[in-house]
Amino acid sequence: MDIDKLVAIDVHTHAEVSKDGHPSLSPSLMGASAEYFKAHNHRQPTIPEMADYYRSRNMAAVVFTVDAEHATGHPRIPNEEIAEACAEHSDVLIPFASIDPWKHRAGALEARKLVENYGVRGFKFHPSIQGFAPNDQMAYPLYEVIEELAVPALFHTGQTGIGAGVPGGGGIRLKYSNPMLIDDVAVDFPDMRIILAHPSFPWQDEALAVATHKPYVYIDLSGWSPKYFPPQLVRYANSLLQDKVLFGSDYPVITPDRWLADFAKLEIKPEVRPKILKDNAVRLLGLEKT
Template sequence: MTSINLDDLVAIDVHTHAEISADGHHSLSPELSAASARYFKVHGAREPTIAEMAAHYRERRIAAVVFTVDAETATGHPPIPNEEIAAACAEHADILIPFASVDPWRGRAGARRARRLVEEHGVRGFKFHPSIQGFAPNDPIAYPLYEVIEELGVPALFHTGQTGIGAGVPGGGGIRLKYSDPMLVDDVAVDFPELRIILAHPSFPWQDEALAVATHKPYVHIDLSGWSPKYFPPQLVRYANTLLKDKVLFGSDYPVISPDRWLADFERLDIKPDVRPLILKDNAARLLGLDAK
């Protein structure tokens, strides 16, 4: 097993999805998966295996954070096992970084599971999708889980803003957008002051709120996944160039958005030359502890 060599990388993608397990189990129910495909205009696209993801990213000299979403309580759909994702990433440790997802509704059992995933399976962070998981980030039900993640010193990545999952389905497939307001994560940053947090995506319709939280709380970061950079709101670009230049991270949302498309559009974005490498690689390397000597 080879560890990541930062000098060989051109970028670190902090937001990619494992969509299918080794036995063909999908990360989302057919209804939600179809809605997401329509939203991102990728209907009929093949879902890559983790080995195929590794080959895709290795060819581009980009490291990738890989995760799924455990939303079994809210959706009734079993997740892809975190242990499987961690083991597959370990086989490609030169390029893939495993994150896990634990349903907050699992309570203290979920907190114990999170500890095992880090200590026994090499997981490097955790993904939350409040709208799909059906919880407010500041609900005390999740606090035992945050406590363990903070203690272990790994990041917690929260989906924020609108989601393509459930879009166009009657009632949004039961998914409530309000749970992905970044102001709810502000409470988490207050109650767990040492927790490293990533607010995923340009946070439409709460972009200003996300910028405020990341500016105010020292360990809150923003990833730029899920949108082509040409659609970024101007205030996000302005803050990325200035106040938040050390806290903004490249993320694609692969496979629904390819790193090729994202990077090509980012190249045309008005980002200062000295800030560009921070966003593409250096900030993520520091946050994930990849730059430790």
């Protein structure tokens, strides 16, 4: 990966379909997400298509799925498939994995294998979809491996479009995505790099407090158009958290083209803008070593 040639690194994109056409979530949950984001016409790109998309824009992207088999009964897209596909496009794609924390020590063993044998560079959690509180001790064996291997853990926080409008929210409980639950994780695993994904509505102040207080907690800006960012998030991104805020789009439901066009209109200091778009991610992901 030629870091100098990249204009940005998108730390939050989704592999929504496997190479054999298997979707990452059930049709009802996927449909609710499309409705929430008003993305009715978005298609589910393959990983090679994602590579072409980002390559044509001189950008790199972190790619992951969500493993929520325990809560949803829906089989995941294999982590190995995503890692191998990203390896074929390593000039622009960075593989993360997702392991259902309900898999306990089996999940911890899988995490080690994925990092050591498949080049996975981080892990994605979606507590609301996976049906667990991030500070539940049953997830700690998995966190222990992640901390030991010195790769980041990215947690969905705040509201989610998944299940929105479905009766009972499709069984998804928003409370599990409160950033204060992840504060406990940051205390118990002080050396683990943690990314709080999205502006964390309705807990934006909590997310800012955790990221300010805990030295290895970061925030990604995915899932929202920048024109809707809460003012306090913009203020902290421009000041106290300028080295800990990351560009993320939530592609394919939000494209980086749309996100970057709106970000260009945001009042971000000139010296902070490149940090958010690329430099902070380069440092967090250790890409200067590649």
